[in-house]
Amino acid sequence: MDTMAQERMGDRRVTLEHLRSFVAVAETGGFLEAGRLLHRTQSAVTQSVKRLEEYLRCRLLERGQGQNTALTGDGARLLPEAKDILLRLDQAVRLMQQPELKGHITLGIQPGENTEALQPVIASCMALNKGLRVQVLSEISSRLIEMLEHGLLDVVIVCRNKEEAVPEDTCRHLLRLESMVWAGSRVETFSAADEIPLVVSVETCSNREAAENALKTAGMRYYLSFVSPSWGGVCSAVAAGFGITVLGQSELGDRHVVLTEEHGLPSLPSMRTELRTKSQSPVIRQFCELIKGLPAFQGQA
Structure with a gap:
């Protein structure tokens, strides 16, 4: 050689x-x-x-x-x-142990760090299953749920800040349960007299809903200091110092500082990452089992 x-x-x-x-x-x-x-x-x-x-x-x-x-x-x-390396090997072994998948699947995922890990897995799944076509749509959870209900998506991975009722024909699996936290660019303490600068997405997502509900319940004033159409824009604006926001624990970046009740901020609910489908198709159900078994979601729920 x-x-x-x-x-x-x-x-x-x-x-x-x-x-x-x-x-x-x-x-x-x-x-x-x-x-x-x-x-x-x-x-x-x-x-x-x-x-x-x-x-x-x-x-x-x-x-x-x-x-x-x-x-x-x-x-x-x-x-x-x-x-x-070990994670990729484990994923490849899991994919090869499953019967070959064939067909077309439409998958909706909410943008964010906790779903970005799925991208290489889906790519590997398609590479090892030549007859499989996965079309991925990145959108806020409320819209993904609506599209699932109207039959426009086969599978969705969504984030919710509370457990909610789902239609009887919807199969739901909890992939991850994690803490939601206040994130800023530096350590700072707020008082009841302060008007808090809040960085949020344009659309009402679980993070924005949790932040606004918590502040309103606590009777704390806030204003929207930066509104972004993307999750990445929210994270960048927070890191740049425009204000604070709410993130899932897995969404925190190196430039983010966690703020707690000790800094004058109200408590937050947990974030639920859920897999949902209405399909009875064997291929789609097998695909869902593959996602549920990913190491990233093991021991998280």
């Missing part, structure tokens, strides 16, 4: 077992706990991480007193990449 071919194949000394061991230690904080998680001996996990460090020529973990470990700078750089 020539040098260029070897480069394309990558360094085969680094195995999935090495990456699994490293990720397990990083997430559990110790070799003993990682061994239990992976059903391997502590010494086997230790050797896997040691070999990985040797191959990469860097230290990934700092061994502390007792069984405790901490990521080094290089370890912190590798962790998200290693997790992504």
